[in-house]
Amino acid sequence: xxxxxxxxxxxxxxxxxxxxxxxxxxxxDYVALENIGxxxxxxxxxxxNQRCSGEQVAIKKIPDIFGQVTVARRTYREIKILKHFRHxxxxxxxxxxxxxxDKLKMFRDVYIVLDLMESDLHRIIYSPxxxxxxxxxxxxxxxxxxxxxxxxxxxxxxDLKPSNLLVNENCxxxxxxxxxxxxxxxxxxxxxxxxxxxxxxxxxxxxxSLLVESSIM
Numbered sequence: 462x463x464x465x466x467x468x469x470x471x472x473x474x475x476x477x478x479x480x481x482x483x484x485x486x487x488x489x490d491y492v493a494l495e496n497i498g499x500x501x502x503x504x505x506x507x508x509x510n511q512r513c514s515g516e517q518v519a520i521k522k523i524p525d526i527f528g529q530v531t532v533a534r535r536t537y538r539e540i541k542i543l544k545h546f547r548h549x550x551x552x553x554x555x556x557x558x559x560x561x562x563d564k565l566k567m568f569r570d571v572y573i574v575l576d577l578m579e580s581d582l583h584r585i586i587y588s589p590x591x592x593x594x595x596x597x598x599x600x601x602x603x604x605x606x607x608x609x610x611x612x613x614x615x616x617x618x619x620d621l622k623p624s625n626l627l628v629n630e631n632c633x634x635x636x637x638x639x640x641x642x643x644x645x646x647x648x649x650x651x652x653x654x655x656x657x658x659x660x661x662x663x664x665x666x667x668x669x670s671l672l673v674e675s676s677i678m
Contacts, residue, residue, distance in 0.1 A: 519577040535640040550607030552637040578627035603634040
C-alpha cells in the first residue's frame, strides 16, 4: 500500500513525542485532561468545556502549522470541509480556538475542538471484545451512510481505514480525519494514502481515470 511520505514522517515524529506535547489552553474555556491519540498532523487530547457545564470534548493540536506548506494546506482543507458538514456519522468541529491578541506574533499552533469519541474501529478489532454480526452490520451501515453524505458533496475521503472510524461505547460511529480529502473533479491521484480505497471510490462513482501524480489541491 502506498503511503504519503509527509504523512508517514509527521505521524512517526508526533507518535514518538505525543505524551510530551503540551496543550496551551490558558485563557480559553477548555481544560486539557490527557493526551489520547495521534494523527497524521496533530495530537489529540480530551478536555472539559467549562462554558458548557463540564462537557467533555476532544481538542486536536496541530503544532508548528507553518513549518510545512503541505501540513498547513491540508489542515485548512480539513477545517473548510468539516465546517460545512452536518451529519451524525461525520466528526464535527465544535470550535476553533483563536489566539489572544498578545499571542498573535507567536502564533504557530492550531487548536480544533471536536466531538469526543472513546475509541476507534482499529482498537476494537484488535481488542478481546467480541464483535457480533449485529455489530458489523451496524458499523457498516453507519460507514456507508456517512460516505453517501460525503460523496453527495463531490468529496472523497482518500484515507478511510479503521483508525479513522471513531466509535463510542453505544456503537455510534463517526468518520474522522479529513486532511487528505479531495474534490472528485480533480480525480483520485497516486498521492492517496489508501490506494485500495481510492480504486473502490473511482469504480463506484464512475471515475475511470489513471492514478497519476498530482499536487495537492
